[in-house]
Amino acid sequence: MTYIAKPSLHHPSLERNSVGFTRRDYEGRISTLCAGCGHDSISASIIQACFEIDLEPHRLAKFSGIGCSSKTPDYFVGPAHGFNAVHGRMPSVLTGANIAAKDLIYLGVSGDGDSASIGLGQFCHAVRRGVNMTYICENNGVYGLTKGQFSATSDKGSKAKKGAENKDSAIDLVMLALQLGATYVGRSFSGDKHQLVPLIKGALSHKGTSFIDVISPCVAFNNHVGSTKSFDYVREHNEAVNRMDVITPRAPITADYKAGELKEVVQHDGSILRLRKLEDDYDATDRNAALGYLARKASEGEIVTGLLYVDPDASDLHDGLNTVSCQLNKLTDQELIPSLSALEKINDSLR
Amino acid sequence: MQPTDIRQPDYFHKVVDCQWACPAHTPVPEYIRLIAAQRYADAYMINWKSNVFPGILGRTCDRPCEPACRRGRVEDEPVAICRLKRVAADNKGEVAHMMPPKAVKKNGKRVACIGAGPASLTVARDLLPLGYEVHIYDGEAKGGGMIRTQIPRFRLPESVIDEEVNYILAYEPVTHFGKRVDSLKAVLAEGYDAIFVGTGAPRGRDLDLPGQKEAGANVHIGIDWLSSVSFEHVDKIGKRVIVLGGGNTAMDCCRTSRRLGGEDVKVVVRSGFDEMKASPWEKEDAQHEGIPILNFLNPKEFTHKNGKLTGVLFTKMGWVEKDGKRKLEPTGEPDVHLECDDVLMAVGQENSFPWIERDIGMEFNKWNMPVVDEATFQSSIPNVFFGGDSAFGPKNIIWAVAHGHDAAVSIDLFLTGQDVKQRPPPGVSMMSTKMGIHEWSYDNDVSLDLRYKVPMVENEVALRNVKVEVEKGFDPLLGYKEAQRCLNCDVQTVFAGPICIECDACVDICPMDCITFTENGEETELRERLNAPALNLTQDIYVGDGLKTGRIMAKDEDVCLHCGLCAERCPTGAWDMQQFYLEMTHAGCGGNPPQRTRAPKPVAAE
Numbered sequence: 001m002t003y004i005a006k007p008s009l010h011h012p013s014l015e016r017n018s019v020g021f022t023r024r025d026y027e028g029r030i031s032t033l034c035a036g037c038g039h040d041s042i043s044a045s046i047i048q049a050c051f052e053i054d055l056e057p058h059r060l061a062k063f064s065g066i067g068c069s070s071k072t073p074d075y076f077v078g079p080a081h082g083f084n085a086v087h088g089r090m091p092s093v094l095t096g097a098n099i100a101a102k103d104l105i106y107l108g109v110s111g112d113g114d115s116a117s118i119g120l121g122q123f124c125h126a127v128r129r130g131v132n133m134t135y136i137c138e139n140n141g142v143y144g145l146t147k148g149q150f151s152a153t154s155d156k157g158s159k160a161k162k163g164a165e166n167k168d169s170a171i172d173l174v175m176l177a178l179q180l181g182a183t184y185v186g187r188s189f190s191g192d193k194h195q196l197v198p199l200i201k202g203a204l205s206h207k208g209t210s211f212i213d214v215i216s217p218c219v220a221f222n223n224h225v226g227s228t229k230s231f232d233y234v235r236e237h238n239e240a241v242n243r244m245d246v247i248t249p250r251a252p253i254t255a256d257y258k259a260g261e262l263k264e265v266v267q268h269d270g271s272i273l274r275l276r277k278l279e280d281d282y283d284a285t286d287r288n289a290a291l292g293y294l295a296r297k298a299s300e301g302e303i304v305t306g307l308l309y310v311d312p313d314a315s316d317l318h319d320g321l322n323t324v325s326c327q328l329n330k331l332t333d334q335e336l337i338p339s340l341s342a343l344e345k346i347n348d349s350l351r
Numbered sequence: 352m353q354p355t356d357i358r359q360p361d362y363f364h365k366v367v368d369c370q371w372a373c374p375a376h377t378p379v380p381e382y383i384r385l386i387a388a389q390r391y392a393d394a395y396m397i398n399w400k401s402n403v404f405p406g407i408l409g410r411t412c413d414r415p416c417e418p419a420c421r422r423g424r425v426e427d428e429p430v431a432i433c434r435l436k437r438v439a440a441d442n443k444g445e446v447a448h449m450m451p452p453k454a455v456k457k458n459g460k461r462v463a464c465i466g467a468g469p470a471s472l473t474v475a476r477d478l479l480p481l482g483y484e485v486h487i488y489d490g491e492a493k494g495g496g497m498i499r500t501q502i503p504r505f506r507l508p509e510s511v512i513d514e515e516v517n518y519i520l521a522y523e524p525v526t527h528f529g530k531r532v533d534s535l536k537a538v539l540a541e542g543y544d545a546i547f548v549g550t551g552a553p554r555g556r557d558l559d560l561p562g563q564k565e566a567g568a569n570v571h572i573g574i575d576w577l578s579s580v581s582f583e584h585v586d587k588i589g590k591r592v593i594v595l596g597g598g599n600t601a602m603d604c605c606r607t608s609r610r611l612g613g614e615d616v617k618v619v620v621r622s623g624f625d626e627m628k629a630s631p632w633e634k635e636d637a638q639h640e641g642i643p644i645l646n647f648l649n650p651k652e653f654t655h656k657n658g659k660l661t662g663v664l665f666t667k668m669g670w671v672e673k674d675g676k677r678k679l680e681p682t683g684e685p686d687v688h689l690e691c692d693d694v695l696m697a698v699g700q701e702n703s704f705p706w707i708e709r710d711i712g713m714e715f716n717k718w719n720m721p722v723v724d725e726a727t728f729q730s731s732i733p734n735v736f737f738g739g740d741s742a743f744g745p746k747n748i749i750w751a752v753a754h755g756h757d758a759a760v761s762i763d764l765f766l767t768g769q770d771v772k773q774r775p776p777p778g779v780s781m782m783s784t785k786m787g788i789h790e791w792s793y794d795n796d797v798s799l800d801l802r803y804k805v806p807m808v809e810n811e812v813a814l815r816n817v818k819v820e821v822e823k824g825f826d827p828l829l830g831y832k833e834a835q836r837c838l839n840c841d842v843q844t845v846f847a848g849p850i851c852i853e854c855d856a857c858v859d860i861c862p863m864d865c866i867t868f869t870e871n872g873e874e875t876e877l878r879e880r881l882n883a884p885a886l887n888l889t890q891d892i893y894v895g896d897g898l899k900t901g902r903i904m905a906k907d908e909d910v911c912l913h914c915g916l917c918a919e920r921c922p923t924g925a926w927d928m929q930q931f932y933l934e935m936t937h938a939g940c941g942g943n944p945p946q947r948t949r950a951p952k953p954v955a956a957e
Contacts, residue, residue: 002789002860002916002919003789004795004796004914004916005796006860006862006916007797007799007862007912007914008799008862009425009426009797009799009862009863009912010862010863010864011864011865011883011910012424012425012910013883013884014864014883024862034922035856035919035920035921035922036852036854036920036921036922036923037854037856038854040855040856040859040860040920041854041855041856041859043859044858044859190855191853191854191855193855219852219854219922223852231853231854232852235899235900
């Protein structure tokens with residue numbers, strides 16, 4: 001743990017985004033996680049993504065549960081709203097907040113324990129309801145805070161630090177999210193910011209449930225030979241299906257591409273997801289094909305990463321409930337309490 | 352790019368910008384840390400060893416270190432290195448016992464130093480403890496040279512000069528003070544084994560304008576006038592004074608005039624204010640004392656009436672673009688007449704060697720300067736060496752000291768039968784500062800304070816007496832706060848690729864975005880695509896290899912804060928913060944670099 005604050009001095013060329021902030025303005029407090037923790041890289045990616053999409057910090061609401069990963073919202077976008085829920089109950093709290101104040105941008109940060117063990121039910125229901133949120137699972141396959149027991153996402157056959165082998169099947173949260181109807185699904189690796197930052201940007205600007213599973217090696221308990229979530233293993237078995245660039249509606253389009261198949265997906269808010277295919281037969285808009293591909297690759301021991309599925313015309317929980325356009329927490333007595341004449345009308349209809 | 356060879360002493364030396372820029376290569380961060388630790392005597396001794404005159408330089412140095420200071424690249428102003436040196440000198444207490452002992456036995460070799468300025472005194476200090484019999488000649492009655500004659504007392508009290516000159520005289524050289532040397536031939540005839548010429552640039556340039564002959568009584572050459580003031584031959588000047596010239600001597604002239612009765616004192620320069628040679632802080636100090644600086648005026652004539660100076664006539668000048676070059680030319684506007692009672696000319700200094708006979712076999716160049724080797728300071732007569740302003744023209748004290756050290760090395764090599772061209776390498780050491788998981792032997796919490804101003808005596812008091820030192824200096828508390836602004840650039844980020852797991856923790860934590868893990872490439876192209884573009888080409892890129900993915904670690908040294916957070920956040924210890932200590936080799940090492948002579952830890956009082 002580092003005791004001193006990160007100095008506020010910065011590189012002289014540090015840029016400001018269109019809402020007047022530097023990337024450093026999106027930082028939070030200094031991390032108290034172990035040195036080298038993958039989660040810190042994910043926090044850095046969230047910071048970079050928020051800076052790049054010109055997010056005003058007060059428009060972001062961060063939610064988390066319990067665990068190493070759930071500590072991280074303290075380490076990015078300090079001025080944003082935040083709620084640290086009880087273990088595994090973050091999805092419900094986030095859903096409630098989203099119902100009340102739908103205009104905020106919702107970011108849930110959780111881990112494999114918080115999402116796949118104690119909070120699995122909560123996770124499933126939030127996804128199947130289509131809550132408009134970005135849900136990031138910082139997945140290290142181990143209970144780091146309790147010294148390295150296997151978690152529910154540990155692969156069968158993976159070895160613990162002391163050599164014990166995991167006999168249980170793993171829960172694949174990406175497959176689960178696809179089956180439950182998530183409309184933006186990706187997987188990435190904390191050690192690959194070039195892939196992770198655009199995925200987070202696309203997720204934050206996606207309307208509907210976005211889920212990103214980020215494999216994040218635990219340097220203290222799950223970064224050894226025999227682990228399937230170590231830096232070395234993930235780098236060796238990482239199979240990216242595509243590379244993505246996110247072009248926000250405000251940003252000028254300047255990217256210059258070499259020949260190769262490009263697929264452009266225009267999202268609800270006007271942002272464009274530019275997908276450059278790395279895998280010829282992979283179509284990121286076909287949910288069933290994605291499920292099949294993922295199952296096949298998983299059996300081969302490969303870790304498929306990239307934007308795995310997106311439905312740009314997705315609807316969300318509020319569409320389903322047909323709520324009014326005004327944020328519910330802004331409705332006043334005038335809108336909520338029927339007038340005397342309206343009451344009489346109702347009473348009349350019942351007579 | 353090739354992986355960086357950090358075993359080359361120059362690589363990390365360059366990262367310590369202040370030390371690299373200092374002609375004497377004083378280990379600046381080390382002594383600043385000692386000041387913060389209130390170990391003033393130890394801080395003083397590091398300076399004394401390296402630059403011989405810490406108290407004098409702490410008030411008067413031209414501070415090449417400060418424009419180089421990394422702090423000036425990450426915020427507005429550099430660390431006040433020069434004035435921190437003075438804090439060490441002001442608070443050191445007794446230090447004589449820490450200096451090298453007098454030679455027990457003479458080695459039988461006699462060396463003459465001509466001139467008792469900073470270069471000669473440095474040669475004497477380096478050679479005396481080795482057993483040389485050193486003779487120092489000077490026309491003045493006391494040692495110090497231009498330090499004593501040209502620097503006004505309100506900037507440098509005489510007691511400070513006496514103290515630091517006396518540390519050298521305590522080694523008992525044979526002094527021939529009050530005896531101006533007027534023939535090198537005669538000195539050669541004395542049979543010295545080696546002669547060092549450190550006679551400075553003692554002649555002030557004369558403008559020789561119309562009217563000067565008639566009004567001559569009130570037209571003075573700046574450095575001569577300053578030395579007359581120093582020796583108290585002159586104690587007043589007219590009410591209206593014009594100082595011609597824009598260098599530091601001009602600033603000393605105008606500020607001295609203000610203290611000797613000058614009420615309406617002006618500095619007039621030929622070029623623009625920004626092009627003036629004076630250090631920015633000296634211009635600031637002059638303006639603070641109510642002295643206007645008028646620019647773009649070229650003196651044309653001294654006006655006079657009845658044999659008395661009445662003023663100076665100036666041509667108006669301006670910049671003109673000609674063939675893509677900027678030239679200073681008259682604008683054609685009407686001349687300007689400024690009235691005054693006295694004029695001080697501070698328009699440059701020259702070397703002067705009328706006392707060196709041209710028939711003794713010494714080679715002179717086309718500018719009528721002796722030919723001197725730039726590395727060995729040897730002249731064309733093998734046992735005659737030069738240094739300070741007399742070697743390559745006017746510079747400043749710290750350059751004179753650096754020359755003196757090098758000339759002393761040459762003299763020692765020469766008189767022990769070695770090759771003067773084989774220069775001894777500096778002594779270099781690297782030592783980890785790691786004390787615990789996140790503890791270092793230096794304070795890595797970067798201070799965000801802005802540069803502190805040195806307290807000054809108010810003008811009403813300062814302008815009344817030329818001997819009142821105008822700067823009060825930092826007190827220990829301010830000195831501590833200013834010392835904390837130092838970024839400890841000598842504590843180096845040392846990278847070990849083979850144990851790096853490429854987790855990006857260092858990249859994420861680095862406040863200055865210095866570190867990038869990327870594919871290797873050509874330097875120019877690589878500099879552009881780092882996490883923050885490395886556009887300062889004077890600063891190196893540290894390239895580390897041996898990574899599992901085949902990428903490289905590229906660190907731009909430019910604005911690294913040396914905060915050690917990369918090493919704190921590194922899970923494998925691939926980053927270490929190691930203190931780099933470089934000490935110049937002075938005379939007497941017989942070709943062996945010095946052993947690390949770190950200040951000893953203080954002994955608890957009994």
